[in-house]
Amino acid sequence: MPFSLLFINLLLIFCNCGILFAQNNEWIHFDSSNSRLPTNTIRSVTQDPHGNYWIATWDAGLVKFDGINWTIFNKDNSPLPHNCVYSIAFNNNYVLIGTMGGGLAIFDGKSNWKIYNEKNSSIPQDWIYSVAVDKKSRIWIGTFSEGIGILENDNWVNYNKTNSILTDNKVTYILIDQYDNKFFATQGELAFIINNEWKSEKDFNADSLNHVAYWISETYDQKKIISYKYKGIVLFDGRSFIELKRPSSNNRIEGFYSAVEDKKKRIWAGSFGQGIVIYDNNNCEIWDKTNSSIKDNFIFNIFIDSKNNKWISTYFGGISIYNEEGVVLK
DSSP states (O other): OOHHHHHHHHHHHHHHHHHHHHTTSSEEEEOTTTSSOSOSOEEEEEEOTTSOEEEEESSSOEEEEOSSOEEEEOTTTSOOSOSOEEEEEEETTEEEEEEBSSOEEEEOSSSOEEEEOTTTSOOSOSBEEEEEEOTTOOEEEEESSSOEEEEETTEEEEEOTTTSSOSOSOEEEEEEOTTOOEEEEESSSOEEEETTEEEEGGGGTOOOOOSOEEEEEEOTTSOEEEEETTSOEEEEOSSOEEEOOOOOSSSOOOOEEEEEEOTTSOEEEEEBSSOEEEEETTEEEEEOTTTSSOSOSBEEEEEEOTTOOEEEEESSSOEEEEOTTOOOOO
16 A cells, blocks of 8 residues: 555544544533534524434524534524524424524424414414423423413414413423423413313412422423522422522522433533532532533523433533533434
8 A cells, every 4th residue: 555545544544533532522512613503602402313413592593413414494594484493392203493583383304394473373472482292292382471382283272371370471491291291380380280180389389489480301200300590499299399409609599591310310400690500419519611611601501412411502602512421422
C-alpha cells in the first residue's frame, strides 16, 4: 500500500476513534455555534419509539436529531404553523406538536401534515402548553387560557372552569399514566381524572398546593413528580403529597420548571435561574455554571433518554447532555 493511502487510512481510523471518544465523555454540549441547532433557546427534548430525538425550540421551530443528522422544520420550509414549539408527543408513528400561537400540528415524520387551529376547527385555543395521548388515541391539549381540549374523530371537546372542576383555565401540563388516569397542572390547583372520575386536590385532603404547578412526570414506582414554578418539588403517591426538602444553600431556589427521575432513582429538577437540583435519597445538591459544565442556569426542561443521558434544555445556552457513565448517542 502506498504511504499516502496508509496515512489516509490511519487518519480516518484516528478521527473515527476521536468521534467515539468524544461521544463517551460525561458531558456533550450542542448549540448554534457547534451544531445545526437553529437557536440556543430550547424548550424541551423528547425521544420517539425509534430512538430519534425531537427538539422543541422557543423561536426556531422543530428539530429532529437521530444522533448524527439534524433536520429542521420551521414556518419557512414546512407547514409548521408557528416557530414557538412548546410541547411534543407521539401517537403511533405521528409526531404531535403543540405550538404557542399556531395551534396543533400532526406530522407523519415524512411529508404529511395536518394543522388544527382556531380558524379551521373548534380547537379551544392556538396557544398550547402541553400535548398528551390517552389509551383510546385521543389527543389532549392544555391551553394558555382556555382549559383542556380533547381531539377524537376530528372533533374537539373543551373542558374549562365552567364545565369541570378546573380552578384555572391555564393548563400547563398534562400527564396520562399507564392506567389512563389524567393529571393536570394548572395556574391554580391540580386536577385529576382517576378511573374516569374528575377529582380535585380537596379529594386528597390537600388544598394548599396552588403555587402554579408547571410539569408532572412519573417515577419508576409510579409516583408523580410535580414541579411548582413558585415553590418546590412534590411527590404524589395517589394518596398524599410530600414536598422534597430543599437544599441548604445561600442560593435561593424560587421554583422549578421540570423534574424527572433517572434510572438510579435520582430526581433532576431544573430551576429558572439557579441551575439544577439533584435529589438522591435524603441528599441533594445544586449544579450550576460555577460547578458543572452546564452553559446556562435558566433550565427550561430536563429529559432522560433510554440510555440514561440527561438532556438539559436551557433558555440561553442550548442543550447540555450529561451521563456519569459517558454520553452515548445513537
